[in-house]
Amino acid sequence: MKALSIAATGIRRLFRDRSNYFFVFILPLGIIVILGSLFGSGFRPTIGLVAPSTGLEAFLAARLEAVTEYDVVRYETLDQLRLSVERSTVHAGVVIGPETGERLASGGDGEIGFIARPDSVGPQLQAMVTAVVSRFASDVVAARIAGGDLEAGVVAASRLAADLPPIEVRVTTTGEALFPSTVGQFDLGASSQLILFMFLTGLTGSAALIQSRQLGVSRRMLSTPTSSGTIVIGEALGRFGVVLVQGLYIVAVTLLAFGVNWGDPWGAAAIIALFGLTAAGAAMLMGSVFRNDQQAGGVGVMLGLGLAALGGAMVPVEVMPPSMQQVARVTPHAWALDAFAVLVRQDGSVVDILPQLGVLTAFAAGALLLAAWRFRTVLTRGA
Amino acid sequence: MRAMLLIAGKDLRLRVRDRSAFVVGLLVPFVLALVFSLILGGADEGPIDLVYGVVDGDGSDVSTAFIATLDSLVADGVIEVRPVSDEGAARALLEDGEIRAAFVIPAGFGSEIEAGGGATMGVVGAVDSPTSTVIAEAIAESFAAGIEGVRLAALTAASIGADVEATVAEVRSAPPVLSVETLAAADRQLDLTTFFVAGMAVFFLFFTVQFGVTSLLDERREGTMSRLVAAPIGSSSIVGAKALVSIVLGVVSMAVLVVASSLLLGADWGDPSGVAVLILSGVISAVGIMAVVAAFARTPEGAGNLQAVIAVGLGMLGGVFFPAPLGGGILANLSYATPHRWFMTGLGDLAGGGGVAVVLPSAAALLAFGLVTGGMAGLRLRRRVLA
Numbered sequence: 001m002k003a004l005s006i007a008a009t010g011i012r013r014l015f016r017d018r019s020n021y022f023f024v025f026i027l028p029l030g031i032i033v034i035l036g037s038l039f040g041s042g043f044r045p046t047i048g049l050v051a052p053s054t055g056l057e058a059f060l061a062a063r064l065e066a067v068t069e070y071d072v073v074r075y076e077t078l079d080q081l082r083l084s085v086e087r088s089t090v091h092a093g094v095v096i097g098p099e100t101g102e103r104l105a106s107g108g109d110g111e112i113g114f115i116a117r118p119d120s121v122g123p124q125l126q127a128m129v130t131a132v133v134s135r136f137a138s139d140v141v142a143a144r145i146a147g148g149d150l151e152a153g154v155v156a157a158s159r160l161a162a163d164l165p166p167i168e169v170r171v172t173t174t175g176e177a178l179f180p181s182t183v184g185q186f187d188l189g190a191s192s193q194l195i196l197f198m199f200l201t202g203l204t205g206s207a208a209l210i211q212s213r214q215l216g217v218s219r220r221m222l223s224t225p226t227s228s229g230t231i232v233i234g235e236a237l238g239r240f241g242v243v244l245v246q247g248l249y250i251v252a253v254t255l256l257a258f259g260v261n262w263g264d265p266w267g268a269a270a271i272i273a274l275f276g277l278t279a280a281g282a283a284m285l286m287g288s289v290f291r292n293d294q295q296a297g298g299v300g301v302m303l304g305l306g307l308a309a310l311g312g313a314m315v316p317v318e319v320m321p322p323s324m325q326q327v328a329r330v331t332p333h334a335w336a337l338d339a340f341a342v343l344v345r346q347d348g349s350v351v352d353i354l355p356q357l358g359v360l361t362a363f364a365a366g367a368l369l370l371a372a373w374r375f376r377t378v379l380t381r382g383a
Numbered sequence: 384m385r386a387m388l389l390i391a392g393k394d395l396r397l398r399v400r401d402r403s404a405f406v407v408g409l410l411v412p413f414v415l416a417l418v419f420s421l422i423l424g425g426a427d428e429g430p431i432d433l434v435y436g437v438v439d440g441d442g443s444d445v446s447t448a449f450i451a452t453l454d455s456l457v458a459d460g461v462i463e464v465r466p467v468s469d470e471g472a473a474r475a476l477l478e479d480g481e482i483r484a485a486f487v488i489p490a491g492f493g494s495e496i497e498a499g500g501g502a503t504m505g506v507v508g509a510v511d512s513p514t515s516t517v518i519a520e521a522i523a524e525s526f527a528a529g530i531e532g533v534r535l536a537a538l539t540a541a542s543i544g545a546d547v548e549a550t551v552a553e554v555r556s557a558p559p560v561l562s563v564e565t566l567a568a569a570d571r572q573l574d575l576t577t578f579f580v581a582g583m584a585v586f587f588l589f590f591t592v593q594f595g596v597t598s599l600l601d602e603r604r605e606g607t608m609s610r611l612v613a614a615p616i617g618s619s620s621i622v623g624a625k626a627l628v629s630i631v632l633g634v635v636s637m638a639v640l641v642v643a644s645s646l647l648l649g650a651d652w653g654d655p656s657g658v659a660v661l662i663l664s665g666v667i668s669a670v671g672i673m674a675v676v677a678a679f680a681r682t683p684e685g686a687g688n689l690q691a692v693i694a695v696g697l698g699m700l701g702g703v704f705f706p707a708p709l710g711g712g713i714l715a716n717l718s719y720a721t722p723h724r725w726f727m728t729g730l731g732d733l734a735g736g737g738g739v740a741v742v743l744p745s746a747a748a749l750l751a752f753g754l755v756t757g758g759m760a761g762l763r764l765r766r767r768v769l770a
Contacts, residue, residue, distance in 0.1 A: 019688030023695070030699060034714065086571035087731060089715060095566065104560060115566045127521025130563045134525055137561040138532030141554055142539040161535050165501035167527040171520050173508045174474050294403035298590075302411040306418045314704075320422045 002226055003234035010238025011245070013208060023204070024246045028197040029253060035189035036258070045070045045125055048081045048090040056101030056151055060112075060136050064094060069128060078113075085115045092116035092125040104140055105150045135161070190260040191340040192313040194250045195275065195333050200304030202243045202279030207297045209235060209287030209375075218379055228379050232284075232372050240280035247272045263343025267350045271343075274360035275336045281367025288374040307331050332363040386616040390624035395631060398594055408591035408636030412583035413643060419579040420648060433515055436467040436476055436485035443493020449486070449504075449526050456522065473507055483515035484508040486523060496530060571735035573727075577651050580644040582703030584637055585726045589669045589694035591636050593687065595629030596674040599764060600683040608768065618768040622761060626670055633666035653733035657742045661729045664749035668722040671757030672697075678763040697721040722752045 014020050049072050051061035065072045073090060075081040081093040095113030103110050112133050116122030136154075139161060143153025212218050212235075221231050251268065254260040262268045286303075290296035308314060310324070311333025317325055328334040339356035342348040350357075398404045437453060439446050456462045465482060467473045473485035487505035495502040506523055508516025533554055540550035573581060599622070602608040611621055641658060644650035652658045673690050680686035698704070700714075701723025718724040729745030 017684075017688055019692045022692045027695060027699070034699070034705070082566075082568060083571075085568050086735060087728060088572055093566075093568075100561075109558065109560045109562070111562055111564045113566045114563050115568045117568060117570060117572060124517040124521075126563065126565070127518050127524075131521055131524045131528060133561050133563055134528045134532070134559065137559055138528065138535050140560050141532060141557075142535045145536055145539045145545065145550055145554075146543055157535060157539065160538060161531065164531060164534055164538070165499070167496065167501065167530055168503040169506055169520055169523040169527055170503050171506045171508060171516065173516065174477050292401070292403060294401070295406045298403065298406040298411050302414055305415055309415070309418045309422055314419070315422055324422050 003230050003237055006221070006231060006234025007237035007241055010208065010235060011241045014205065014242055024197075024201055024242070025249060028193050028246070028250055032189050032193050032250075032254060032258075035193070045091040046073055047071070047125060047129070048073050048075050048084050048093040049096075050075050050078055050081050050093070051096040052098045052101075056104060056140075056154065057096045057098065059151070059154060060096055060100075060133070063132050063136055064129065067128060067132060070125060082115060085117060088117065092122055092129075094129055101150075107144070190250070190254045190258070191262070191337060191344070192308075194247060194272075195311070195336050195340075196304070196308035196313040197250065198243045198247045198272075198276060199279045199282065199308060199333065200301070201246050202239055202276075202283040203286055203300035203304045204297055205239055205242055206283045206286035206290070206300055207293040209239075209284070210290055210293040210296055213291075213378070214293065222379065228376050231379060232375050235287075235375070236280050236284050236368065236371070239283040240276055243276040243279045243283075244272070247276055261344055263340065263347070264349045267339070267343045267348065267353050270350060270357055271336050271339045271353070271360065274357060274364050275332060277364035278332045278360060278367050281364060281369075281371045284371030284375050285367060288371065288378045308333055310334075312337050332360060335359045335363070384620070386614075387620040387624040387627065390611070390616075390621060391627040391631070394595065394598055394624065394628040397598075398628070398632065404591055404594050404632055404636070407587055407594075408632060409639055409643075412580075412587040412640060416576070416580040416583045416644065416650075417648060419583075420576040423575050423579075432483075433462040433518060434465065434482045435462055435515075435519055436465050436473045436482040438467050438470055438473055438485060438487045440469065440490045441488045441492045443497075445493035445496050445530070446488045449488060449523075452526055453486070453522070462518075462522075470505070470507065477507065477509045480509070484519040486519065499534070569735040571731045573731055573734050574651060576648055577644075577730075577734075578727075580640065580648060580650045581652070581727060581730050582723075584640045584644075585665060585669075585701075585723050586694070586698040586703045588633055588637060588666065589673060589697070590691070592629040592633045592666065592669045593673050593677075593690050593694075595625050595627070595632055596670065596677045596760070597683055597686050597690070598628070599625050599768070600677060600680065600686055603767075604683060612768060618765045619761075621768050622764045625764075626674065626757070626761075629670040629673070630666055633669060634662060637662045637666065651734070653730065654738045656739050657733045657737070658730070660739050660746050661726060661733070661742050661749070664746040664753065665722060665726045667753035667757065668725075668749040669753075671753035671755070671760060672722070674760035674764065675756040678760040678767065698723050700724075701727070703727065722749050725749050725752075 014024075047064070047070050049061060049064060051057050051074075070091075075084065075093070078095055081090075081095065084090045085093045093113075093115040095115070097111070097113070100110040100112070112129070114126050114129060116125060139154045139157040140150070142157035142160070143150050146153050146156065218231065222228065251262055251272070255262060282303075286296055286300060290299065310328055311317075311331035312320070312328050313333050317328045317334055317337075320328065335356045339353040339360070342353050342356070346352070435453070437450060439450060450464075453462070453464050457464050465476075467476060467482075467485060470485070470487050473482070473487065476482045477485065485507045487507060489504065492502050492504055504523060504527075506516065506519045508519065533551055536554040537547050537551050540547045572578075599608070602611065608621075612618070641650075641652055641662070645652060672693065676690045676693060677686045680689060698721075700718055701721035702718050703723050725745045725748040729742040729749075732741045732745065735741070
């Protein structure tokens, strides 16, 4: 009972500080939204386009804009476009020179400029642009054969081409997708951020434990008829409560607002509970090892972000170099994320994630026991 | 002036003893940058080998023409091609990672085209190499577009009563009327390691400089402020000393990070004088923004909490955690409202070559942030010191 009121005080103290509303509630959602728009299925490459607004050039520009696989942003000059490409504001640039139409009309040939940085989407975009340009060139050739005004001829040719029986290219893929298209835009980001933030919030909360000792709250608690064991359990419950509140909040909001699929509810609940206990244990350990709350805060951020990165909460474990994939196995994050992957991607149930839950239980028990022993020592030492 | 240096010297000694500034300013950003570059170590490699399988189940003139198209790409060194017996074998090779994608020309493909009908050919890609698959698709699409173009020319020739065969022969032999030429682009982008080191450095810079300006509030609470004011020291000297502490902490931590990451992580920051200009203007912007928060906060805790919110919020918007193009949307425009984005843009421009001149626009933006916020903070803090 006393342990519960110590825990409640811990949670109340956290939320008395308004900035924690930002870190616990607003920041994780902000990051999930940003990641969803950057890397989720909502991701679309952007092409910058410099083209005259009239004549044959405008026809070609309109056809480039009609492609649905990328977005088009117009630029006034080649220099502006080049700078945007070089800075990765757009993924590639296309330049249709103002003399192109005239050269085609007089029977010559034209060049379409393409700029991209040598990164992953550049070649894809060039291939798409080339396909549009070569179909347009076919229309120009047909219009020349028909004779007369070239612009009118291109319009007529494109109508004619639409009626021809198509020669199609059917694309199929094989293998298991790392980012399957059935996974929603926010699904992957949501479970990673859940894991990242639960641990991060736990660790940065360890500063509160140090402040309790600095302010003498812990000493006063000990002077009442309260055993050190009760205080340890109470503080641990408080850390666990904060982490759990945040975890449930992230799950609830992403489920309601973005329709994120969390898989089997019992399985998800088990992962969150066990991972939360691990985070609470780690927070207690930090709170007993450090004496300076500012240092603990800094190291908390470092461990919170660093372990999350190592454990695959920032980039999937699958894309890491093999040696780092081994390292990932040492973090509780990797096991929790693996369990979520089974629940969400393979529609698994609690039974399917028992191995992961077993490892998480070991992490939680280890962290909590070690923390309880250390925490009790520093409590009674009176530091 | 002497008083200002004395106060600043005292504060710096305090910071060195406390060690928190080392943790936040050096240890944390360095370790995080190291971790990020370790886990992404494999992602920064050069262009991929495009090895494609081709299944010719047709054996017609059309399929032979397609293979000839592939062979010309092989001769240009763009792709490599391996003949495969059937689609099942191609899928097996894909699963083993032997090929990146396969072209499958089904039996009857050529005869259907010769008869003037529609036809379908296949591209089978490995799900985890989407780029190779899209390039394969584009090669096949271009080939299909060529056939469709010839058909369109034939149809047009027939409609005006011209000689169809002569027109087709002419179109086939003519060079393309429109070609796509690649224009050169400098690479104003940091490599991944440098990106993460620089991103973490500027992110934690905003926490490091807090130690200076926020100590004004500590002095007030601990009662040492009234003693400083009672001494023959101008209020601007006291405020100036705190700002100086922040600037020194910021510049030293950034400089150490630049040197350490260059030596230990192989980071490539670019021209030293350009980097120096960016760091100095970046530190001034950070000090200004953190000072304005301190100036309007009541307690050191209140200031620290709000500063943390602002530092994290600006860092997130400024894109220091995501080495990805932000596109042209709202997020990209919003990011220019953060010093972080200007700092990273300046370093990116520097990576494209050049010296101090190329970073001047970014440095000017950073200075503008710093001078506007720093000016506001200075006015307010001087009054608060005396209050």
